[in-house]
Amino acid sequence: ETGVTQTPRHLVxxxxxxxxxxxxxxxxxxxxxxxxxxxxxxxxxMFVYSLEERVENNSVPSRFSPECPNSSHxxxxxxxxxxxxxxxxxxxxxxQSRDGEETQYFGPGTRLLxx
Amino acid sequence: xxxxxxxxxxxxxxxxEDVTLDCVYETRDTTYYxxxxxxxxxxxxxxxxxxxSFDEQxxxxxxxxxxxxxxxxxxxxxxxxxxxxxxxxxxxxxRGYNQGGKLxxxxxxxxxVKP
Numbered sequence: 001e002t003g004v005t006q007t008p009r010h011l012v013x014x015x016x017x018x019x020x021x022x023x024x025x026x027x028x029x030x031x032x033x034x035x036x037x038x039x040x041x042x043x044x045x046m047f048v049y050s051l052e053e054r055v056e057n058n059s060v061p062s063r064f065s066p067e068c069p070n071s072s073h074x075x076x077x078x079x080x081x082x083x084x085x086x087x088x089x090x091x092x093x094x095x096q097s098r099d100g101e102e103t104q105y106f107g108p109g110t111r112l113l114x115x
Numbered sequence: 116x117x118x119x120x121x122x123x124x125x126x127x128x129x130x131x132e133d134v135t136l137d138c139v140y141e142t143r144d145t146t147y148y149x150x151x152x153x154x155x156x157x158x159x160x161x162x163x164x165x166x167x168s169f170d171e172q173x174x175x176x177x178x179x180x181x182x183x184x185x186x187x188x189x190x191x192x193x194x195x196x197x198x199x200x201x202x203x204x205x206x207x208x209x210r211g212y213n214q215g216g217k218l219x220x221x222x223x224x225x226x227x228v229k230p
Contacts, residue, residue, distance in 0.1 A: 042119075043206070043220040056217065088158055103150070104218060106160035 002026050004107035006091050012113045013081065021076040021110045023091030030096045032074040033104060034066060037088040049074060050096055081114045088112070117142045119209050121221035128197055129229050136192045136224045138207030144168075146212035149190045151181065154204040154223070166190065197228045 004025045013019050025032065034046040048056035049068040063085075065077040074091055088111050092104040118141040128134045140149065151163040164174060166183050174181045178195045194201055207221045 042222050043218075045217060048217075090158075090160065092160075103162055103165050105162060106152070108157060108159040111158065 004091060004093055004105055006089075006107040006110050008110060009108065010111050010113075012115065013078070014115055015081060015083070017081075018077070018079040020078065021089055021091075021112075023074040023076075023093075023107055025072055025074075025091075025093035025105075025107075027093055027105060029093040029105075030071040031094045031102070032068060032071070033092040033094075034074065034076050035090040035092065035106075037090060037109070039087075043090070046076075078112075081112075083114050086112055086114045117144075117209055117211055117219045119207050119219050119221035121205075121207055121224050123224045124222065125225045125227070127227045127229065130199060131196050132228075133193060133195050134197050134226065134228075136194075136205050136207075136226065138190045138192065138221060140188050140190065140207070140209045142209060142211055144211035148210045149183065150208040150210070150218070151190075151192050152206045152208065154206065156203070160206065163192075194226075197226075199228050199230055202226060202228045 007022045011019060031050045033048050036044045036046055045058050046060045047054060047066045052068045052071055063080050067075040067077060088109045090109045091107040094102040094104040120139045123137055126134060147168045149166045152160040153163055154160050164181055171183050171185055180193045182191045190207060204223045204225045206223045208218045210218050
């Protein structure tokens, strides 16, 4: 496979469930990102990992827990979510974040519905 | 503070019309980077272009062209002879120098091209 892949593409979960979103990049990048895209809102950066180290956490609630075991894989662990967490969750990767020039490439997203 | 404004929420055109999507940005950085992404109904953000603040040359790629004007803080995107496959949400984004992975997105413009 090429590019950035995300699984699952669709997820429905109850507020008491625990689930994980997976992202994999095949571009040789070493920075990875999670974004949240809600209806009628701009994309919101959630987390940034550079060389497997978390370098940014944009005041995201603790019910979202990221994990980056290596530079090709990124997970977002979900537990006790709220209905307002329903959104499209996008993963992106880029060469290591330096001065801001590098381009981020996005996966197709996981559309999450919390009931 | 950094901000991106895409004032046009929705645009509807008929196939073969030219259409311009507006993007206005705010930043105090003297070095910064501007991006355009396309999001078709499938959800994946597709990278279209990156422009550095010190390069004001306009760019043309097939039916796509971009007009970067620092004097008005604008980075507009024109599609010539639009096609139905151009229907998507288009996002303009900004990243300042040394801002790590922080891309600031506009609200997006939903373009609908009718046959």
